[in-house]
Amino acid sequence: MASIGAQIKRGSAELAVLTLLARTPLHGYEIAKQIEEQSGGVLRFDMASLYPMLYGFERRSWVKAEWETLANGRRRRCYRLTPLGRKQLAPLRAQWRDFFRAFQSLTGFQDA
């Protein structure tokens, strides 16, 4: 069960980050902040889980990271979804949609 739990956690985190990046390029803190805000505080990312995942995406060429200088003069590394990353997102979304439908049908949860 522990390994299934870890897989779900990892898979859902990947889906959340890729979904956000599909909308707009973001830097690490913005990603963590938006996930927290949009999930009503249910999902929280700390640096130890977020950055290794982003670096892993970069290694697989799913995202491209570039340094940008913000209006306040600070440098931030901005992550942008690549066409390959977009291609990965589509089946990931389909898998999770199927998973939730199956889970709803199994448990009777309407809000799962």
Next chain:
Amino acid sequence: MPDWKLIVHKRLPILSVASPESAEELAGHLEDRYEGYLRAELSADIALQHTLDEIELTRGNWLTLRLLKEDIMKGFTRRIGLPGVLAFAAAMAIAWALDLAHIQPKTIFLANGLFLPLPIVWLCLLPFCGALGAIISRRNGGTRLDRMIAGAFPAVILFSVLVLIFFAGWAISFLAADYSWNWAMAVPALALWMAGYGIMTAIALLAGAAVLEQAQKRSMQSM
């Protein structure tokens, strides 16, 4: 305002030295996080404590390890080197298993005392190793060329070993008084072994990588 670059440098010293860009990125994250807490009307002390919690000892070490791993895996190592070495290890494991099972190479004797032990079963299984190298390379973001090189990497190693043995034998002939180097025998022997262990190995490995490439191309098209 705390100096976040300095804090990251002190708390994650290995990361700061090994990957300054990662350290700078994390410092920026902590800076934004801290300001976020201040905007949420936390006191400066509590905001600082909450922010520092993100890089407390265990988390900080874990983060350093994982980020350095990702850094090391970038570039050639992750796309060609590691997949290639794993493919080579798989090829050697198969050779070892075949030896344990007493499946010996077929020795082909040629004129002039030349011979070549041809490991037919091993060669037949090598496409799986080529495919393994290509899969790992693909997973690590390798291009098509990277995947092919990673798949054929065991052949590159075998080529190198054969050339090394050749020149080592030649060098020994200068050192050992009772050992003579016969170019007329050595060069054809090298060519023969390179054909058997280098070129045929490369063909078998590339076949596996190419089949995998086609299969993945079809599966992407059908999605």
